Amino acid sequence: MTRKLKRFIAAGTAALLLTGTAAYAGRLGIPVAAADSNRLGFPDVSVSDWFANDVWKLTDAGIISGYPDGYFHPERELTNAEFIKLLVCAVGVDESGGNVRLYPEHWASGYITCAYERGMITDDDLVAGFDPDSPITRSAMTKMMILSLGIETVRTDTPFTDTDDVYACAAYGEYLLRGYIQPDGSRICNGSGRAMRSEAAAIAVRVMEYRADPYAFKSNAVLENASANVLRTEQELIDLFCVLNREFMTEFTFRTSQTTRYIREYCERSNVINLEYFYNSYTNIDPLGDGYYRVRIEYLPDAATVRKYHSEAVEKADRIVAAVISPEMSLSDQVRALHDYLVKNCEYDYANYAAGTITQESRLAYGALVGGKAVCQGYCAAFALLCERAGIRCIVVGGNAPNSPDNHAWNVVLIDGEKYHIDVTHDDPVPDRKGSVSYRYFGLTDDEMTSYGYVWDKDCTAIRYFY
Numbered sequence: 001m002t003r004k005l006k007r008f009i010a011a012g013t014a015a016l017l018l019t020g021t022a023a024y025a026g027r028l029g030i031p032v033a034a035a036d037s038n039r040l041g042f043p044d045v046s047v048s049d050w051f052a053n054d055v056w057k058l059t060d061a062g063i064i065s066g067y068p069d070g071y072f073h074p075e076r077e078l079t080n081a082e083f084i085k086l087l088v089c090a091v092g093v094d095e096s097g098g099n100v101r102l103y104p105e106h107w108a109s110g111y112i113t114c115a116y117e118r119g120m121i122t123d124d125d126l127v128a129g130f131d132p133d134s135p136i137t138r139s140a141m142t143k144m145m146i147l148s149l150g151i152e153t154v155r156t157d158t159p160f161t162d163t164d165d166v167y168a169c170a171a172y173g174e175y176l177l178r179g180y181i182q183p184d185g186s187r188i189c190n191g192s193g194r195a196m197r198s199e200a201a202a203i204a205v206r207v208m209e210y211r212a213d214p215y216a217f218k219s220n221a222v223l224e225n226a227s228a229n230v231l232r233t234e235q236e237l238i239d240l241f242c243v244l245n246r247e248f249m250t251e252f253t254f255r256t257s258q259t260t261r262y263i264r265e266y267c268e269r270s271n272v273i274n275l276e277y278f279y280n281s282y283t284n285i286d287p288l289g290d291g292y293y294r295v296r297i298e299y300l301p302d303a304a305t306v307r308k309y310h311s312e313a314v315e316k317a318d319r320i321v322a323a324v325i326s327p328e329m330s331l332s333d334q335v336r337a338l339h340d341y342l343v344k345n346c347e348y349d350y351a352n353y354a355a356g357t358i359t360q361e362s363r364l365a366y367g368a369l370v371g372g373k374a375v376c377q378g379y380c381a382a383f384a385l386l387c388e389r390a391g392i393r394c395i396v397v398g399g400n401a402p403n404s405p406d407n408h409a410w411n412v413v414l415i416d417g418e419k420y421h422i423d424v425t426h427d428d429p430v431p432d433r434k435g436s437v438s439y440r441y442f443g444l445t446d447d448e449m450t451s452y453g454y455v456w457d458k459d460c461t462a463i464r465y466f467y
Contacts, residue, residue, distance in 0.1 A: 042072035049074070051198040054205040063089045063204065074198035081108035081132035083141055083200055084115045090204040091148050091211065093118060106132050120148045138199070139191030142177060143167040145203055149176075149210055154417075156464045159233065160189040173235070173467055174214075175221035176206050185232050185257065219243045223252075230291065231256040234266050235464070241270035244295065246277040248303045253294045260287055267295075273465050275377065275396040275409065276365050276385040279306040300360050309366035313382070316369045317389045325390055331415050332443075335422070338386045340437050342368065342379065342424050347432035349373045376425040380409045383424050387413060393466040399456025401426065410441070410454075414466045421449045 045055050055072060058064045063086065066072045078086075088095050088111045095114040102113045112132060115121050121130065121144065146153065146167045151174060153166040160168060160179055168189045171177045179187040210217045222239045231237055231254055244252055256263060263285055271278045281300040287293055299306045324337040346369075349362040358375055361367040368374035368382035380396045387394035393414040401408040401423075410423035423441035446458065 042066055042070070044071045045074060049198070051201050054201040055198075057205050057208075058086075058090075058201055061208075064201070072197065074196060074201075076197050077135045077194045078197050078200055079133050080130065080136045080140065081106065081112065083136045083144070083195070084108060084120070084132075085111040086200060086204050087120060087144055087148055087207065088114050090207045091118075092208075102126075103132055108132055115144070115148075118148070120144050122147070135194045136200075137191060138189070138193050138195050139163070139165055139168065141195045141200065141203060142171050142189075142191065145176060145207055146170050148207060152467075154463060154467060156467065159187055159235075161186045162188040163191050165189070165191060170467075174210070175218050175225065176203075176210065178225070181229075185230070219247065226252070226254045229255075231258070234258075234262075234269075237263060237266040238270040238273070238465075241267045241295075242274045242277060244297060245271065245274070245280055248279065248299065248307050249297060250299075250303065251294065251296050253288070253292060255291045256293065257291060260285065260293075263293060269460065272398045272409070272460070273395045274384075275381045276388065277310075278381065279310065279364065281360070306360075306364075309361070309364055309370075313364070313366040313369050313385060314389070317365070317382075317385050320369070320386060321390045331392065334390055335387070335392060335413055335415065335420075336442070338383065338390065338392075339422060339424055339427065339442060342383055342386070343428045343437045344435060346372050346374055346379065346382070346428065348425065348428055348430045349375050349378075350430055376409050379425040379428070380411055383411050383422065387411075395461070395465050397421075397456050397460050399454060402453030412461050414463070419446070419461060419463075420444065421446070421454075 041059060042055065045052055049055075051074060055064070055074070059066075064072075085095075085108050093114060095110040100113075101109045102116055103109045106112065112121070116126075125140075142165075151170050153170045155164075155166060156169060156173075158164040158169050159172050161182075168177070168179075168191055172179065177189075179189045181187055206217070218239075222236075222243045225231075225236065226240045231240065237256065237258065240252075240254065243249075258266070267283060267285065271280075271283075279299055280297045282298040284296045285293055286296070320338075320341055324341050325334050329337065349358065349367070352358045352362060353375055359367070361371055361378075362374045363377040363381075364374075365378065365381035365385045367378040369385070374382065384394050384396055395412055396409055397412055398407060398409045400406070408425075410421060410425065412419050412421050414420075421441070421444045426441045427438040429436050429438065441452075444452070446461075449456075
């Protein structure tokens with residue numbers, strides 16, 4: 001504990017009852033599963049309330065119990081201490097540890113200390129005047145949620161008209177909160193507003209579900225959002241098309257304010273950025289009128305086969321990551337290790353490329369990782385999959401290679417906030433020379449790629465696509 005925090009190890013107030021916690025979700029238009037009226041137990045929580053299912057889950061888990069009068073009081077505000085206790089319980093950590101306790105006389109001292117030791121509240125929060133008994137704001141609640149989940153924050157375009165707070169933006173990107181939709185279709189966060197117990201309950205459940213399986217949480221939220229709301233942004237459509245491909249879905253109907261031209265553009269961009277999950281052979285987007293569209297997706301040879309390909313590719317990728325990456329390696333060294341493995345263990349499918357008979361497998365991560373043979377699309381998909389399994393931010397970009405009219409693809413990784421291009425395909429000699437690795441096209445900046453003669457749409461490598 002730093003010196004400047006010693007002054008915060010001071011007396012607190014009498015114990016308060018544990019209250020709920022929430023996000024701003026049920027109000028987002030994201031549907032909430034119907035609650036069981038026999039299990040709620042609170043006269044002021046109806047099965048039709050947007051937060052009812054969250055209250056039931058927390059009650060069932062023994063995390064909340066309401067007030068002595070038997071009511072939940074969803075409309076009441078809650079304090080910083082009350083939310084911290086709820087968050088610590090939702091995360092499932094022991095609050096009994098800590099050699100030196102913050103606010104040792106306060107009823108929530110153990111929870112506050114636990115939250116501080118785990119980075120849910122920071123030195124800056126305490127120095128700025130953190131008061132356990134002050135009502136918690138939505139922005140403070142959101143920050144604690146993001147810190148508790150270890151979600152990386154980055155300065156990107158804000159989806160909200162009233163804030164550019166990085167924690168609110170991160171929560172939006174992970175579908176942990178979506179804000180309040182205004183009549184003109186814009187969104188506000190209302191972060192300065194005081195949070196209510198109903199909202200806190202939703203946040204707590206989201207934390208629990210996200211911790212259990214981040215992808216399952218986000219993919220379900222993406223599909224629920226697309227089923228219930230008008231999709232207005234590029235990111236919403238990119239997320240939707242990614243999930244549809246990743247889940248091998250064949251048909252989906254949604255509503256959007258975007259034009260057909262942009263819907264198709266975002267579909268294509270999603271397929272390129274998320275190439276490791278691009279398995280479809282044909283995507284048709286049909287306008288149905290009044291902003292509704294039906295997307296139909298076909299897979300070659302069929303969805304079951306490509307699902308099997310993907311499963312085998314993921315299993316192989318996990319074995320590769322475990323074999324070539326160690327905890328003490330820097331991020332740059334990890335990227336190099338994955339690059340080297342792919343170059344040494346895959347060869348360019350030149351014969352089929354020259355004959356115009358490239359197989360579906362050679363265009364997939366499966367071909368590069370399992371079959372050991374691929375074209376640029378397969379190399380890129382494999383490298384992106386390896387990076388994802390290693391926790392490295394990576395996307396695919398399409399364009400033209402030097403002195404070539406043919407379409408080409410390569411990867412871009414994000415290391416310490418900087419973008420670096422990697423063309424694994426061109427670093428693998430043709431004809432294949434076992435054990436030979438080139439770094440000519442490894443870790444290049446935009447300017448270096450341009451100087452070599454690469455051509456691509458610079459906007460397709462914007463920071464927002466890495467998150």
